[in-house]
Amino acid sequence: MDAFEAAHNGDLAAVRAALDAGSDAGAVDEQGWSLLHRAAMGAEADPVRAAAVLAALLDAGAPVEHPGGDGRTALYLAAEFSQSPEAVELLIARGAEPDITDGHGNHITVNAWVPEVAALLAAAAGIEPPAPDEEAPAPERKLSRAQWREARKRIGKVLDGLDAAGFVALAGAGTTQSDGFDDCSDAAERRGHGPDGLVGFCYYTRQDAERARETGRLFLAFWGAPDGSTRKMKQAGELVAGAFREAGFRVDWDGTGDRRPSVHLAG
Known part of the structure; x- marks a missing residue:
């Protein structure tokens, strides 16, 4: 060693x-x-x-x-x-x-x-702490292996749709949000996404997946291309939340780039 x-x-x-x-x-x-x-x-x-x-x-x-x-x-x-x-x-x-x-x-x-x-x-x-994500559901909402497997399939279909719409959309991207952003950036470069062809990023990390298994709620990370401005973040967030809602998921989101959309997986 x-x-x-x-x-x-x-x-x-x-x-x-x-x-x-x-x-x-x-x-x-x-x-x-x-x-x-x-x-x-x-x-x-x-x-x-x-x-x-x-x-x-x-x-x-x-x-x-x-x-x-x-x-x-x-x-x-x-x-x-x-x-x-x-x-x-x-x-x-x-x-x-x-x-x-x-x-x-x-x-x-x-x-x-x-x-x-x-x-x-x-x-x-010497700064204010970040606003916490919404309180997680009670422990009894923990997903079984079968429930998580089915949820991942449904989530994957939504991510595929976002990918086709100009996002880089990844599941289990890195361990942390920063790692996930790096993975999305690398994927965008490999795919040859130019500034005009990229809508943004949407992903969840391995930490997010572990939390979702335990709570029945998946927090998504997103970013609006090309500069992550307030307007672009709002537009990207609306597209992400809308795609999951259209797929039948309940999504909690305050409509800003400061909070992550929360997708309910258990009922």
């Missing part, structure tokens, strides 16, 4: 052994991610173990603000991948800047996985 794998796995003993053997705490892999970035990504599996590895790397001299392959810092990734605050708290305490955005202008608080982490970051940055 090399140092990058050990950092991602939250293996503190292996990370310390690698550092003791001469590994550079500031090393960067071929994708541009540092050991600190890899440890932050590991927060998805275990935020507490990730925080311990992050602390060891910082103690060894890892730069807390190093931009990764796409410009995101370790704190940005920790917020994306953490379901509890340990890793995020550690990085902020060690000097990480909390008032940051990614390359698409998404503020770290908006892209945080859970409200608790978003609120922590907002307080550290």
Whole structure:
């Protein structure tokens, strides 16, 4: 196991052994991610173990603000991948800047996985926390495997229709909203969508899919081409919400680009 794998796995003993053997705490892999970035990504599996590895790397001299392959810092990734605050708290305490955005202008608080982490970051940055998504349905709305399989088929047909209408529409795009946006951007480039031929993006992430299985409600991400302006976001959102409603889904959406449409899957 090399140092990058050990950092991602939250293996503190292996990370310390690698550092003791001469590994550079500031090393960067071929994708541009540092050991600190890899440890932050590991927060998805275990935020507490990730925080311990992050602390060891910082103690060894890892730069807390190093931009990764796409410009995101370790704190940005920790917020994306953490379901509890340990890793995020550690990085902020060690000097990480909390008032940051990614390359698409998404503020770290908006892209945080859970409200608790978003609120922590907002307080550290001195800004208002993002408006939460609508409250999830009661646990008894959890979908069975068969229900989720059927829902995915129906959702897939809607996404196919949006794709044919000029959207890049993806299911299970990345883990976080930022990852999903990157996947859509890559897909648009592969398909040769020019500025005039692209209506926008519509997608849901793997995190969204997991939440939908548990709650019976799927939150969609969308973006209006070419610039994500208020007008283009509203137009794209209306097309997305309309397509799902036409397919028989109940959709909750406030009509703005600041909130994600919520598609009811269970009844």
